[in-house]
Amino acid sequence: MSRFGRSGPPPIRDTYSLLVLNITFRTTADDLFPLFDKYGEVVDIYIPRDRRTGDSRGFAFVRYKYEDEAQKAVDRLDGRLVDGREMMVQFAKYGPNAERIQKGRIMETVPKPRGRSRSRSPRRGYRDDHRGRDSRRRSRSRSGDRYGRDRYRERDHHRRSRSRSASPDDYKRRGRDRSPSRSRSRSYSPDDDRKGGRDFVACTQKH
DNA sequence: GTTGAGCGTT
Numbered sequence: 611m612s613r614f615g616r617s618g619p620p621p622i623r624d625t626y627s628l629l630v631l632n633i634t635f636r637t638t639a640d641d642l643f644p645l646f647d648k649y650g651e652v653v654d655i656y657i658p659r660d661r662r663t664g665d666s667r668g669f670a671f672v673r674y675k676y677e678d679e680a681q682k683a684v685d686r687l688d689g690r691l692v693d694g695r696e697m698m699v700q701f702a703k704y705g706p707n708a709e710r711i712q713k714g715r716i717m718e719t720v721p722k723p724r725g726r727s728r729s730r731s732p733r734r735g736y737r738d739d740h741r742g743r744d745s746r747r748r749s750r751s752r753s754g755d756r757y758g759r760d761r762y763r764e765r766d767h768h769r770r771s772r773s774r775s776a777s778p779d780d781y782k783r784r785g786r787d788r789s790p791s792r793s794r795s796r797s798y799s800p801d802d803d804r805k806g807g808r809d810f811v812a813c814t815q816k817h
Numbered sequence: 818g819t820t821g822a823g824c825g826t827t
Binding site: 619627629631632635656658659667668669670671683700702703713776 | 818819821822823824825826827
């Protein structure tokens with residue numbers, strides 16, 4: 611939710627979204643807004659949070675109205691130290707310029723074969739590309755790969771196990787087992803009474 | 818109270 615007083619997110623297709631990575635977990639949209647607003651008209655800022663804990667996930671989306679302003683913000687704020695951590699500003703995948711986005715940067719220079727161009731077109735000679743990759747690589751190399759993989763696997767396992775419990779096979783098997791059990795249980799049917807009585811006793815004892 | 822690759826809704 612953006613605290614901009616707007617009732618709903620603006621259409622993504624008409625805004626230029628920037629992906630802000632590597633921010634601290636306590637950095638909020640209010641902290642980012644003054645920084646990004648200096649370089650252009652910020653339409654909206656959104657920070658994905660965890661559903662359960664509500665904590666920040668460590669990145670944000672800043673949406674600009676114009677592309678040149680967004681590009682300027684990328685140039686000026688990428689690598690900016692915020693709360694003791696260098697944030698990385700890139701272009702998000704979504705938006706009107708999604709097709710031109712390569713590795714978080716807009717590829718304006720379309721590889722248009724010029725008549726003057728010789729047969730030699732060394733694509734590896736881009737210095738700009740080199741800088742960006744190096745900057746990103748530095749952040750990654752510092753982090754332990756093992757922890758990241760473990761965490762991801764753990765989360766995946768959790769999700770899968772939950773999915774497995776709802777699988778039709780287990781459900782059918784359980785249902786078949788439960789079917790007679792339930793009918794038998796229904797014959798006795800003192801389940802609720804017994805449970806309630808125990809609870810009542812416990813409650814009485816507690817009190 | 819912690820963590821650190823990535824792409825998003827209230």
